[in-house]
Amino acid sequence: MNYKKIKCDNYNIHLINNKKYHNISFAVYFADNISKEKLAYHNVLVNILTTASKKYDTRSKIVKKTQDLYSISPYAVTLRCGNLLVTKFSISILNSKYLDKKIIKENILLIKELLLNPLVEDEKFNDKYFDLALNQEIKKTERFKEFFMTYATIKALNLSSDKEENYKISKYIPIDMLKKLTNKGLYKSYKEMLNNSKIDFCISGNLSNEQELIEFIKKEFKFTNKYLLNEVFINHYDKDNEMKIQFEKSDVEQSKLALVIKAYDLTDFERRYVAAIYNGLFGGNSTSFLNSIVREENAISYSTYSYYNRSDNIIIVNGGFSKKNYEIVKNIIYESMDRIAKGKFTKKMLLNAKKSFINDLLNYDESNSSLISFFYGKEIFKGPDVKERIDNVKKITKQDIINISKKLKIASIYNLESDL
Amino acid sequence: MIKLTYFGEEQIVYYEKLDNGLEIFIAPNKMVNSYRVDLVAKLGASVTEFIPVKEKEYIKMPLGTAHFLEHKLFDTKDGDATFLFDDAGVVTNASTNYYYTNYFIEGKKQFKKNLNLFLDVFYTPYFEKDRIENEKGIIGEEIDMYIDDPDWVLYRIEKESVFNKALKDEVAGTRETISEINADILEKVYNTFYQPSNTFLVISGKVNPKEALDIIKSNESIKKRMSNYPVIFKKIHEDLPVNREYGAGTGLVVIPKLSYYFKYDVNEFKFLSPEKFKAYLNILFYILFGDGSDFSEKIHEEKIANYFYIDTMYYENIYIIGICGESEYADIFKDEIDKTLENLQINKDDFEREIKVRNSIIIRELDNISDVSYSIIRSIINRGKYIDDKEILDSLKYEEFLDVINKLSFDNKAFNLLLPKEKKS
Numbered sequence: 060m061n062y063k064k065i066k067c068d069n070y071n072i073h074l075i076n077n078k079k080y081h082n083i084s085f086a087v088y089f090a091d092n093i094s095k096e097k098l099a100y101h102n103v104l105v106n107i108l109t110t111a112s113k114k115y116d117t118r119s120k121i122v123k124k125t126q127d128l129y130s131i132s133p134y135a136v137t138l139r140c141g142n143l144l145v146t147k148f149s150i151s152i153l154n155s156k157y158l159d160k161k162i163i164k165e166n167i168l169l170i171k172e173l174l175l176n177p178l179v180e181d182e183k184f185n186d187k188y189f190d191l192a193l194n195q196e197i198k199k200t201e202r203f204k205e206f207f208m209t210y211a212t213i214k215a216l217n218l219s220s221d222k223e224e225n226y227k228i229s230k231y232i233p234i235d236m237l238k239k240l241t242n243k244g245l246y247k248s249y250k251e252m253l254n255n256s257k258i259d260f261c262i263s264g265n266l267s268n269e270q271e272l273i274e275f276i277k278k279e280f281k282f283t284n285k286y287l288l289n290e291v292f293i294n295h296y297d298k299d300n301e302m303k304i305q306f307e308k309s310d311v312e313q314s315k316l317a318l319v320i321k322a323y324d325l326t327d328f329e330r331r332y333v334a335a336i337y338n339g340l341f342g343g344n345s346t347s348f349l350n351s352i353v354r355e356e357n358a359i360s361y362s363t364y365s366y367y368n369r370s371d372n373i374i375i376v377n378g379g380f381s382k383k384n385y386e387i388v389k390n391i392i393y394e395s396m397d398r399i400a401k402g403k404f405t406k407k408m409l410l411n412a413k414k415s416f417i418n419d420l421l422n423y424d425e426s427n428s429s430l431i432s433f434f435y436g437k438e439i440f441k442g443p444d445v446k447e448r449i450d451n452v453k454k455i456t457k458q459d460i461i462n463i464s465k466k467l468k469i470a471s472i473y474n475l476e477s478d479l
Numbered sequence: 480m481i482k483l484t485y486f487g488e489e490q491i492v493y494y495e496k497l498d499n500g501l502e503i504f505i506a507p508n509k510m511v512n513s514y515r516v517d518l519v520a521k522l523g524a525s526v527t528e529f530i531p532v533k534e535k536e537y538i539k540m541p542l543g544t545a546h547f548l549e550h551k552l553f554d555t556k557d558g559d560a561t562f563l564f565d566d567a568g569v570v571t572n573a574s575t576n577y578y579y580t581n582y583f584i585e586g587k588k589q590f591k592k593n594l595n596l597f598l599d600v601f602y603t604p605y606f607e608k609d610r611i612e613n614e615k616g617i618i619g620e621e622i623d624m625y626i627d628d629p630d631w632v633l634y635r636i637e638k639e640s641v642f643n644k645a646l647k648d649e650v651a652g653t654r655e656t657i658s659e660i661n662a663d664i665l666e667k668v669y670n671t672f673y674q675p676s677n678t679f680l681v682i683s684g685k686v687n688p689k690e691a692l693d694i695i696k697s698n699e700s701i702k703k704r705m706s707n708y709p710v711i712f713k714k715i716h717e718d719l720p721v722n723r724e725y726g727a728g729t730g731l732v733v734i735p736k737l738s739y740y741f742k743y744d745v746n747e748f749k750f751l752s753p754e755k756f757k758a759y760l761n762i763l764f765y766i767l768f769g770d771g772s773d774f775s776e777k778i779h780e781e782k783i784a785n786y787f788y789i790d791t792m793y794y795e796n797i798y799i800i801g802i803c804g805e806s807e808y809a810d811i812f813k814d815e816i817d818k819t820l821e822n823l824q825i826n827k828d829d830f831e832r833e834i835k836v837r838n839s840i841i842i843r844e845l846d847n848i849s850d851v852s853y854s855i856i857r858s859i860i861n862r863g864k865y866i867d868d869k870e871i872l873d874s875l876k877y878e879e880f881l882d883v884i885n886k887l888s889f890d891n892k893a894f895n896l897l898l899p900k901e902k903k904s
Contacts, residue, residue: 078510079510079511079846080510080846081489081842081843081845081846082842082843082846117776118770118771118775118776118779119771119772119773119775119776121771122770122771123771123832126771126832126835126836127832127835129835129838129839130839131839131843132770151843153839153842153843154842187780191779191780191782194782195785198734198785198805201733201734202733202734202785202805204733205629205731205732205733207627207731310731310900311627311731312623312626312627313620313623313624313626313627315627344565345561345562345565346561346562346565354617355559355613355617357616358613358614358615358616358617358620359616359620360617360620361617361618361620361621361624362620362621362624379620379623379624379627380620381620381623407566411565411566414565414566414568415565415568417568418568418570418587421512421587422513424512425511425512425513426846426847427846
């Protein structure tokens with residue numbers, strides 16, 4: 060595998076040349092500073108841009124074109140990454156071994172068509188498609204109440220602070236806000252995405268003629284963007300706030316718990332490595348405290364686990380269990396944190412958490428899309444290469460875990476309680 | 480070892496059947512860094528009555544036993560083997576459906592050690608009373624978790640509509656049925672259905688086939704297992720007509736969910752193999768209702784449904800295909816499907832495009848070791864043997880497709896609806 064970063068006038072091209080896979084992945088990333096309104100508009104934008112363009116004025120025409128190119132339909136997604144909003148347009152192209160070499164360029168041109176030649180008139184998108192895309196966003200927000208654990212988690216995050224903070228911005232935009240979005244506003248947001256974002260092109264696969272591909276992208280994509288990105292990581296400054304607890308009655312058979320733990324004043328090393336290993340030990344692995352005690356010892360939950368969001372500096376615990384066991388589960392969570400803080404865990408547990416993290420790291424090249432995610436992540440998070448990351452994880456000591464425990468604090472608990 | 484193909488010569492699959500009846504499939508891929516081993520027992524939740532090996536009478540197994548066994552198979556005298564695999568940096572998981580139980584490990588290093596450990600755990604069961612009792616609490620919570628899942632609730636309604644006798648029970652059982660499970664029944668079920676001759680092994684990824692086969696052949700745990708005893712269980716015969724044409728229920732949904740299924744016997748056309756019949760049916764539905772179809776365009780543009788997708792179910796010779804989705808206009812959605820099926824608009828370009836799509840899907844599967852393993856498992860379970868999907872694809876012809884769809888009926892169908900709790904009608 061050979062990685063190259065080519066700095067062009069207004070964007071980077073990341074070439075990940077490898078002969079491992081039967082496809083080639085192509086992606087364009089736009090990174091901008093986050094705001095709730097911007098995310099709302101981008102949610103609609105990724106839908107509308109992949110539904111129609113001037114040349115392909117229906118979704119059906121786009122799909123048939125990609126099928127003719129042996130590709131998977133163009134995919135677009137927008138998501139918050141700490142303080143940033145990252146919007147990605149991608150396509151998966153079948154390896155040229157099976158097809159005419161021109162097919163790579165044709166696929167790239169298809170992405171260009173969707174991205175830069177949208178169905179726009181009078182500085183707004185086609186009204187019908189705007190209405191449809193907005194309606195789908197509204198339905199998405201209505202539907203999210205069916206995902207009870209996600210619902211509880213978003214509620215817990217909202218509860219964790221009284222202020223408007225970026226980590227509370229979820230992909231489910233409130234309906235009242237969605238209804239205020241306008242077609243003109245969407246077009247403005249689209250232009251801002253092109254003009255105010257950091258832009259990166261990523262291509263991974265068997266690239267037989269790199270230079271030709273670079274020149275082709277340079278020729279086809281010209282931007283005049285200028286950007287100033289905020290720090291990606293979110294820091295918290297409310298350590299003195301009291302923990303908040305809220306219960307909501309629901310028709311669910313099983314209560315759904317979400318608990319938010321904030322991390323304060325972490326060093327870069329702690330944020331990148333120690334917090335992840337802490338999480339593995341706490342509730343991220345099958346041998347973790349939460350899985351071992353809640354599930355295996357007490358048999359009161361099928362699944363209670365934690366995950367660490369590095370860019371938000373937050374650990375979230377989720378669990379589903381019978382209503383009567385809320386206090387037991389809550390106490391196990393408290394006791395587990397306390398035990399880790401006092402160093403009451405074995406060397407083997409620490410080693411397992413490290414092994415699991417290292418194994419995940421080593422999966423970075425298991426597909427072209429994971430290679431792209433890895434190298435784009437490196438670009439955004441300014442992270443080191445895999446070897447250095449593994450070496451850093453290996454350095455983590457028991458004392459590091461004890462030290463980081465002192466920087467963690469439960470901010471909120473939200474329990475969607477069975478009312479049956 | 481016999482050489483089989485996967486998408487022609489793109490991927491070789493080595494096959495060997497041991498004297499004890501264990502079938503082994505190995506799909507080496509030098510380009511990846513990981514290996515995956517799947518061990519599959521031909522026991523699913525559709526089995527409810529069987530004759531234990533060396534016995535003569537049928538006995539019933541409590542509903543949820545196959546799934547319960549899946550939860551307990553990693554128990555060893557020294558504790559939960561999951562921890563041993565964690566120590567080795569290996570990912571493990573398992574799942575049960577109506578037709579089989581699947582266990583897998585995925586790792587990067589120490590193939591020999593981890594394969595041996597996996598085989599030892601799989602072929603050396605350990606059922607301990609207290610741990611069985613403990614597991615009932617965990618599985619009880621798993622059952623409650625499913626009850627809160629609207630898709631699972633709709634699936635229950637769908638099964639009730641489409642099937643007369645088969646697949647009536649839930650894979651995990653109920654809190655009541657699993658309370659009856661004990662070490663004795665688990666042992667009988669294990670000894671009958673987990674004989675090497677009723678299990679098979681699929682290995683994919685970074686592996687040397689000869690080395691893998693040598694490890695398997697010399698594994699002591701497999702050698703100790705009794706095998707090649709007949710596996711006798713009661714098969715439910717499913718009738719072709721659907722149980723009911725309309726099924727409805729309520730669940731924790733905000734927007735109604737629906738499905739519309741069409742039920743067929745895969746042996747319906749004597750001139751077609753079951754595999755070709757299923758392939759033609761799938762192609763037809765993807766042309767008519769897939770992303771890019773006129774139907775899809777109309778449904779989205781007129782906001783008739785928020786989303787929809789094509790789904791299939793099967794049981795023995797029965798194959799069911801349908802459209803599932805979310806809509807506040809269920810009647811209109813159903814009418815549009817009926818209208819599309821009444822007035823079939825098919826052309827050769829659409830057919831050839833679908834063949835292209837299917838070829839491209841198989842080529843992409845080659846890059847993912849779990850996709851390759853799953854594809855082999857699916858073939859063995861559904862077809863009774865491994866068949867390269869490309870062989871089936873290459874045998875499809877447009878003229879034959881037209882002939883099939885002209886003879887096809889869409890009358891044996893069931894429409895299902897999951898409504899928000901307060902809107903029950």
